[in-house]
Amino acid sequence: MAGVEIARCLCRGTAFAELLPRARVEGWDLPALMRETGCGAACGLCRPYLRRMLATGETVFRELLWEEGAR
Numbered sequence: 001m002a003g004v005e006i007a008r009c010l011c012r013g014t015a016f017a018e019l020l021p022r023a024r025v026e027g028w029d030l031p032a033l034m035r036e037t038g039c040g041a042a043c044g045l046c047r048p049y050l051r052r053m054l055a056t057g058e059t060v061f062r063e064l065l066w067e068e069g070a071r
């Protein structure tokens with residue numbers, strides 16, 4: 001899909017680039033990140049991006065991701 005760029009939790013308005021260093025310092029996994037920041041805990045659409053961010057260190061995504069089993 002051309003032009004798509006996902007770089008933040010829309011519900012909290014927090015950029016992944018801001019969340020990643022905090023997660024690295026605190027040693028958060030996804031549930032801890034959700035608990036501490038609220039990101040991924042509202043609509044949940046950013047959750048697969050947060051999961052990948054924690055795994056790979058990416059903070060800007062140009063593809064659409066879905067949770068396993070969500071489609």
Ligand code: FES
Nearest residue numbers: 009010011043046
């Ligand atoms: S976009 Fe992150 S919880 Fe809704």
